[in-house]
Structure formats: structure tokens, C-alpha cells
Amino acid sequence: xxxxxxxxxxxxxxxxxxxxxxxxxxxxxxxxxxxxxxxxxxxxxxxxxxxxxxxxxxxxxxxxxxxxxxxxxxxxxxxxxxxxxxxxxxxxxxxxxxxxxxxxxxxxxxxxxxxxxxxxxxxxxxxxxxxxxxxxxxxxxxxxxxxxxxxxxxxxxxxxx
Numbered sequence: 001x002x003x004x005x006x007x008x009x010x011x012x013x014x015x016x017x018x019x020x021x022x023x024x025x026x027x028x029x030x031x032x033x034x035x036x037x038x039x040x041x042x043x044x045x046x047x048x049x050x051x052x053x054x055x056x057x058x059x060x061x062x063x064x065x066x067x068x069x070x071x072x073x074x075x076x077x078x079x080x081x082x083x084x085x086x087x088x089x090x091x092x093x094x095x096x097x098x099x100x101x102x103x104x105x106x107x108x109x110x111x112x113x114x115x116x117x118x119x120x121x122x123x124x125x126x127x128x129x130x131x132x133x134x135x136x137x138x139x140x141x142x143x144x145x146x147x148x149x150x151x152x153x154x155x156x157x158x159x160x161x
Contacts, residue, residue, distance in 0.1 A: 001154060001156060004104050004106050005159055005160070006064070006158055008110070009115070014115065017123070021080060028040040045139075046077065047076070049144060050142025053138070056135070059128050061128045065159045066090060068152070069155040070150065071101050073096075073122045074120070076146040079116065080117075081114055082138075083114060087131075093105055093124075094123070101122035101150050106158045
């Protein structure tokens with residue numbers, strides 16, 4: 001097995017694959033009589049032939065080292081994953097190489113960070129590292145083929161730095 005080392009999630013490192021969704025040091029504006037800071041438009045849904053929907057995913061926590069044997073992508077819509085509890089999770093993405101995933105990259109979020117995976121980006125499954133694995137997910141709802149899976153001939157092992 002080949003080893004992939006997960007590194008801390010940063011906006012610049014993750015930019016080719018999507019967006020990091022996290023509070024900024026200062027909100028963009030104050031609303032609700034100045035009692036609520038709005039961190040505006042941290043990610044924008046990219047949906048084709050469907051409508052954006054909000055779902056709850058309840059994923060079983062995993063542990064490191066993690067065996068990565070499959071990635072998937074969604075050609076018709078982006079996916080945003082927002083943890084409902086302040087825990088970290090593992091994010092795995094891979095560049096596209098002529099319709100197949102290239103060498104995976106792995107990131108560890110900070111508690112409270114979410115991500116949006118860009119449309120048609122190869123990525124691993126939702127991988128919380130601690131319970132509860134409850135996430136709000138904003139993605140495309142609609143008919144049509146919006147899931148492609150790729151199983152690796154040789155799995156990867158994902159470890160932490």
C-alpha cells in the first residue's frame with residue numbers, strides 16, 4: 001500500500017478542489033440588531049440540472065491510519081459538509097487525470113471547519129474521526145447520474161503528520 005499523509009486543511013492547499021468553510025476573524029456584517037455576525041458567502045453551491053438541498057448525514061467515525069480504497073465524484077453538483085459538532089474530520093481529494101483520479105491528497109480539518117467539494121472533484125467518503133459524525137450536507141437533489149465511483153487496484157493508507 002502507498003501512504004498518503006494528511007496535513008492541516010488550508011484554503012490555499014484545498015482551493016483546486018473546493019472551499020474551506022470557516023469563520024473569519026471578523027464577520028462581514030452584523031445583523032439582528034448587531035447581535036449576530038454574518039460570515040457571508042463562504043461557499044456557493046454549484047448545481048446543474050437539479051436543486052440545492054440540505055440533508056443530514058450521520059456517519060460512523062473512522063480512525064487513522066485509514067484505508068482508502070475508493071473515491072467518488074458528482075458531475076452535476078458540488079457538496080458542502082458542515083459538522084454539527086466541533087470535531088475534526090478527514091478530507092480526501094484527488095486531481096482528475098484523464099477521467100480517473102490521480103494521487104490522493106488528505107487534509108485534517110480544525111474543529112468547526114467545513115468544506116465544499118467542487119463539482120466533478122474526486123473525493124473520499126465522509127470520514128469523521130470522532131463521534132458524533134453528524135453533518136449538514138448541502139448538495140444537488142435531482143434525477144440523473146450524479147455519482148461515479150473509482151476503486152483503486154491497490155488501496156492507500158492515510159496517516160497523520
